[in-house]
Amino acid sequence: MVTTRSATGKTPKKVTHPDFIETVQRRKRTKRESSEEIKPANAEITVVPTNGKGKDTVITSTEDKHAEFDFGGPIGVSCMMVGFPLLMWYLWICTTYYQGHLTVPANNETMQDFLLRLYGHFLDGAFPDLKSWRIVWGFLIFEAILYVTLPGVWTRGLPLPHLNNERLPYFCNAVWSFYTTIIVAAVLHITGIFPITTLIDKFGSIMSVSIISGLILPFLLYFYAHITKSQHRMSGSFVYDVFMGAILNPRIGIIDLKMFYEVRLPWYILFLTTVSSAVRQYERYGYVSPQVAFLVLAHWLYANACSKGEELIVTTWDMFYEKFGFMLLFWNMAGVPFTYCHCTLFLANSAPSEYQWSIYYNVFVYFLLIGAYYIFDTTNSQKNRFRQQMYGTLIPRNAFPQLPWQTIKNPTYIKCKNGGTLLTSGWYKYARKIHYTVDFIQSLSWGLITGFASPLPYFYPLFFFCVLSHRAYRDIQRCKIKYGDDWKEYERQCPYLFIPFVF
Numbered sequence: 001m002v003t004t005r006s007a008t009g010k011t012p013k014k015v016t017h018p019d020f021i022e023t024v025q026r027r028k029r030t031k032r033e034s035s036e037e038i039k040p041a042n043a044e045i046t047v048v049p050t051n052g053k054g055k056d057t058v059i060t061s062t063e064d065k066h067a068e069f070d071f072g073g074p075i076g077v078s079c080m081m082v083g084f085p086l087l088m089w090y091l092w093i094c095t096t097y098y099q100g101h102l103t104v105p106a107n108n109e110t111m112q113d114f115l116l117r118l119y120g121h122f123l124d125g126a127f128p129d130l131k132s133w134r135i136v137w138g139f140l141i142f143e144a145i146l147y148v149t150l151p152g153v154w155t156r157g158l159p160l161p162h163l164n165n166e167r168l169p170y171f172c173n174a175v176w177s178f179y180t181t182i183i184v185a186a187v188l189h190i191t192g193i194f195p196i197t198t199l200i201d202k203f204g205s206i207m208s209v210s211i212i213s214g215l216i217l218p219f220l221l222y223f224y225a226h227i228t229k230s231q232h233r234m235s236g237s238f239v240y241d242v243f244m245g246a247i248l249n250p251r252i253g254i255i256d257l258k259m260f261y262e263v264r265l266p267w268y269i270l271f272l273t274t275v276s277s278a279v280r281q282y283e284r285y286g287y288v289s290p291q292v293a294f295l296v297l298a299h300w301l302y303a304n305a306c307s308k309g310e311e312l313i314v315t316t317w318d319m320f321y322e323k324f325g326f327m328l329l330f331w332n333m334a335g336v337p338f339t340y341c342h343c344t345l346f347l348a349n350s351a352p353s354e355y356q357w358s359i360y361y362n363v364f365v366y367f368l369l370i371g372a373y374y375i376f377d378t379t380n381s382q383k384n385r386f387r388q389q390m391y392g393t394l395i396p397r398n399a400f401p402q403l404p405w406q407t408i409k410n411p412t413y414i415k416c417k418n419g420g421t422l423l424t425s426g427w428y429k430y431a432r433k434i435h436y437t438v439d440f441i442q443s444l445s446w447g448l449i450t451g452f453a454s455p456l457p458y459f460y461p462l463f464f465f466c467v468l469s470h471r472a473y474r475d476i477q478r479c480k481i482k483y484g485d486d487w488k489e490y491e492r493q494c495p496y497l498f499i500p501f502v503f
């Protein structure tokens with residue numbers, strides 16, 4: 001909602017760019033210095049951006065207490081903590097050993113034999129050997145080094161009730177990290193120090209290390225929080241608190257672990273894995289098929305989009321409210337990179353001759369991706385930049401790609417009674433959640449490019465469809481309460497939700 005000093009009669013002077021400091025060359029500084037530097041004397045938070053998770057944006061310290069169990073409580077989260085890793089191994093076995101078909105017990109096979117068969121595959125291709133531990137943790141440490149050494153921008157999070165509404169500083173340099181990662185990966189490959197094809201060759205083992213790390217770390221963080229007494233909003237259930245996390249803002253120096261895990265790990269690993277499969281294909285066949293090239297493009301677009309918009313993640317619900325437990329940690333370290341990549345795995349395990357689509361089909365899927373990406377990028381930009389315009393904090397950035405219609409000149413909007421604003425022009429005029437629709441279409445295109453021989457490349461779009469539907473529903477409920485009649489007027493002016501003129 002709105003946090004203002006007007007109630008105290010101290011109307012602050014307007015700060016031109018209170019949240020944002022570009023630092024091209026960054027000297028070493030302490031966390032305290034950084035925090036002070038970006039905090040303007042008259043910092044006022046007038047409107048705070050979105051979270052989309054069914055709670056109001058600014059919460060009081062009394063509300064910032066554990067209230068109810070989500071995800072089916074301790075039993076539900078226990079099932080997820082056991083089930084997710086097993087599902088990931090199972091899907092990997094199906095794509096690696098059964099041409100992407102879901103393997104089930106054979107007629108003459110007992111359940112025990114079936115499980116032993118799966119276990120044999122695990123030992124064969126997914127045993128977490130020492131080299132894989134080195135790769136995963138070497139990558140993690142490398143990204144951490146980039147985080148603290150490359151230039152970037154400083155911004156601030158939302159006010160935290162338990163810290164007297166202090167707004168933590170966040171350092172964002174994912175764009176630099178992303179391209180440095182690509183250059184270093186290329187150099188390591190060309191020099192033979194670390195052929196990038198290792199990622200696809202050792203996919204199973206690397207995935208296992210990520211899964212095991214993603215399982216162990218939340219427990220360690222829980223005990224660390226207990227020892228250092230840095231727990232926050234605890235439920236009292238051990239397993240539930242491990243799942244949801246115990247620490248709200250885990251940091252090592254300037255590295256905010258939640259930011260680190262949300263952008264750098266999942267999307268860079270996914271992108272590098274796909275590049276790895278492209279290089280492997282080139283080495284084997286002398287060319288890269290249009291389908292594999294498509295996935296390289298698709299995963300680059302997504303990783304790049306997350307990187308160039310990193311500073312916008314700072315004010316999301318995940319950063320502001322969610323703690324750092326199994327849910328965020330495991331999903332970003334293991335879930336996203338190793339389940340969203342089944343399109344890549346399917347193509348990597350098939351000869352190009354097995355998936356030869358007509359040129360028209362390929363062109364269609366390419367257009368689908370690029371068109372969906374364009375709307376995805378510009379819709380998110382339009383709203384974020386509109387809100388920044390409203391706060392007077394809009395700073396033009398040149399991160400590639402800058403697309404036409406990312407910023408709406410003279411936007412129309414509803415000035416709400418609660419002090420907020422709702423954009424009614426740009427893509428929002430055509431559909432209020434069109435960015436969800438096109439994000440889903442992107443995920444669907446990742447599957448479509450692989451054809452229809454295997455259901456596994458469609459795991460991500462199916463899963464994502466459920467995530468986005470649930471997310472949209474909860475967001476709308478929250479906004480209805482938050483904006484009341486203004487929301488009705490918004491729905492009247494922008495009548496379509498997902499598909500313009502249809503739905």
Ligand code: NDP
Nearest residue numbers: 048049050051052057383421422423424428435436439475
């Ligand atoms: P939105 O960008 O739709 O944010 C919703 C919030 O925006 C609302 O709660 C409201 O917050 C504000 N808002 C809604 N309508 C308007 C309007 N007309 N004008 C101004 N503000 C408005 O959703 P998300 O943050 O969930 O998603 C952002 C993007 O991230 C999407 O493209 C989504 O597809 C993607 N995403 C991707 C995921 C992945 O795993 N790949 C996971 C989740 C999301 P308020 O008014 O309170 O500020």
